[in-house]
Amino acid sequence: MRLRVLFLCFAISLPAVAAPLAVPDQGPALRIQGSNTIGAALGPALVKGLMEHQGLQGVHSEPGDGANEQRVVGKTRQGKTVTIAVAAHGSSTGFAALKNNRADLAAASRPIKDSELVDLESLGDLKSPEAEQVIAIDGLAIILNPRNPLNTLNTEQLAQIFNGEVSTWEALGGIGGAIHVYARDDQSGTYDTFKELVLSRRGKPLAGTAQRFESSEALSDAVSHDPQGIGFIGLPYVRQAKAVAIVDGDSQPMLPLTSLIATEDYPLSRRLFFYLPPSSRNPWARALVDFTQGSKAQAIVAANGFIAQQVQAIGVAPRPSMPDDYQALARDAQRLTVNFRFEEGSASLDNKARQDLQRVVAYIRSHGKLDKQVTLVGFGDAKNDPQRAALLSKLRAMAVRRELVKRGVVPRDIRGFGAQMPVAANTADEGRIKNRRVEVWVY
DSSP states (O other): OOEEEOSOOBOOOOOOOSSOOOOOSSSOSEEEEEOHHIIIIIHHHHHHHHHHHTTOEEEEEEEOSSTTEEEEEEEOTTOOEEEEEEEESOHHHHHHHHHTTSOSEEEESSOOOHHHHHHTGGGOOTTSTTTEEEEEEEEEEEEEOTTOOOOEEEHHHHHHHHHTSSOBGGGGTOOSSBOEEEEEOTTOHHHHHHIIIIIGGGTOOOOTTOEEESOHHHHHHHHHTOTTEEEEEEGGGOTTSEEOEEEOTTOOOBOOOHHHHHTTOSTTEEEEEEEOOTTOOOHHHHHHHHHHTSHHHHHHHHHTTSBOOOBOEEEEOOOTTSOHHHHHHHHHOEEEEEEEOBOTTSSSBOHHHHHHHHHHHHHHHHTTOTBTOEEEEEEOOOTTOHHHHHHHHHHHHHHHHHHHHHTTOBOSEEEEOTTOSOSSOTTSHHHHHHHSEEEEEEO
16 A cells, blocks of 8 residues: 655644652662663653653763663752663563562553463553553564565465474575574563464464574664574664565555554554553653653654654555545545554453544644544454444444544544455454554545
8 A cells, every 4th residue: 555644743742741750869760671672762762851851951871780771860950860760671571570669660562461460460450541551653574684585475474484384485486595583582572572463373483493682683683684584673673674565364565664554554563562550659650651642752752763653644545456435535535644443352442542532633623624524434354244344344433433523523424344455364363453443534
């Protein structure tokens, strides 16, 4: 799908902080542990943004006590030092640190697992809207050496490659001999995401011969120097490697483009999270979580190579494979870079969708499109019953319509396209959840 940006982006703007946050007499004001994807650069950059927003001076980073650890330091106008500690050893370590009271905030590049939810019950419901905060969108890029002639792979092929079942490039129609597999380590949320989206869905473990890395940069550089290499990496870490287009089920081939990742249509897109325990009394943790949802922080997200949760209007080029009504819509309107998705097994909007409602309404209001200038388009998964999918897709669009009407937006129309135009395979729950979506179009 070819997309072109037509309007400037828009994000939620937060008011200025009313009063300076309290500074502890000793120790860091905030301890963040978890994802290397977040903690390597994005997390510290967001922390710097908050500290400057708080009026701190001379904000800078210093090396921490160990590898992949750092401290962000600033001074109040009264000369008091404020320190925020960031440790980036993998998403699972963030949840373990919350349990052991070694962190105030967990950074994760995948959703919290059910086992972790149970393990942390004493801290409150970490799946509640207040606790689970999507801070950015990322896409897992499948990277090859730039000299590799292959440009497209499907998720079934990826599972076979990283499991070791397919061991030569010739078996994929390429050249180069034996395939060298590179992967992140077991503590990595990037690895967890790849395992969930590609390997576990097909019941396959990672090949024991895979070379493992704690550092995203090191993995990417290794692939870019190995003509026989293949790896997976967060979008900002493609560096000198070559990203290929991915197909999942009956989806179109998709490169990890900003527009396709923003809507989470790209098969290997993922959300990046902060998890703040409801029991937390740390004012810096709450302030950082709130700050990340604002336009200043989302600009920091974009500057660090991730996809900001800002609303844009994009033109979609009609294709013959699209339903006729959808082609007509593409000719007459523009699509917003937001897909509303739903809690698993529910018609309720998920936590990201609740935040996106505010962004979409703000965009619509700022562009004078409150009255019948919006069309909502629902999609679903077939589950061997296309008529049911068509009905449910329209019901999902109606659910979004109700929320918009509450906020003063009167849509022009709602449409349901059922199981048409899938963005993921319907053979697993993860794919069906991605296909159950509502698009927003503006005139």
